[in-house]
Amino acid sequence: MTKATFNQIISSLATISWGGVPVYLYTKGLIGEYLSESFHLIALSGGLAMIVLGLFNLLHAGREVGCGHDHSHEHDHSHDHDHHEQNPVAAICLMIIPVLLCTGFTKHEYSKEALRWKGLYKQRTLKSLYSTYNTEFTRELLEKRTPKTSEGNFLLQLTELYWSAGDEKIMKIYDGLPAQLEGRLIEEEPTLNPDNNRKRLYRVVMTCCAADAQVLGVPLEFSASLPAIADKTWITVRGKVAFELIDGQHFAYLRDCEVEATKAPETQGRKRP
Secondary structure, three states: OOHHHHHHHHHHHHHHHHHHHHHHHHHOOOHHHOEOHHHHHHHHHHHHHHHHHHHHHHHOOOOOOOOOOOOOOOOOOOOOOOOOOOOHHHHHHHHHHHHHHHHHHOOOOOOHHHHHHOOOOOOOOOOOHHHHOOOOOOHHHHHHHOOEOOOOOEEOOHHHHHOOOOOHHHHHHHOOOEEEEEEEEEEOOHHHOOOOOEEEEEEEEOOOEHHHOEEEEEEEEOOOOOOOOOOOOEEEEEEEEEEEEEOOEEEEEEEEEEEEEOOOOEEOOEEOO
């Protein structure tokens, strides 16, 4: 085996390994942890294309092809060519090993530190989601557009509840509303939990990819003991909407909560973040 053939084999394997990442994440239902749903098929197509390219180069690794130079003239001195071939050791260390380690050992989720950095306990930067509505938002409109459970709980989105705070008229509409939400459970910020009767519900909101994701959290207040559910577990929670004033800013939370562990919701067969 020549050096050129060996280098081409390593480069082909590197291309295949990189293409295999989005294909692996898609087939395992993990791609939603890294990309917004609108990019799933694009990533899958790109991964498949890289695999095909890598396999093509691998199958033709031993094939001799011209270098593109004109060898019709002869000289007494030797004519060396520098094709700047990729160093195989660099390809293995920089392209293959990191991919195998990252996909093999990652938990495919944010750590608690990353969730905090992404805004889990961060104050809002806008007054209210509804402050820019052109039409008047009323309780009747809320009831008309929001489905209920058989028990009469409104099926709210966490983002909807999160952004309802800040506008007094909107808060009056939501205040006391029996609600049911889905999300992941995590411990409350200690400084916001003096009575040790709170947890926090959170969701990852992703516009494009994990790099631009934002974590939104809503406190859950329990009248009984705290649930014995592990952090980051997906839950369904039922409670009453309430609002509180912290450092001059209103925040929504659920009181009198009841929770139960559940499976992660799915969109087109794949888990949501």
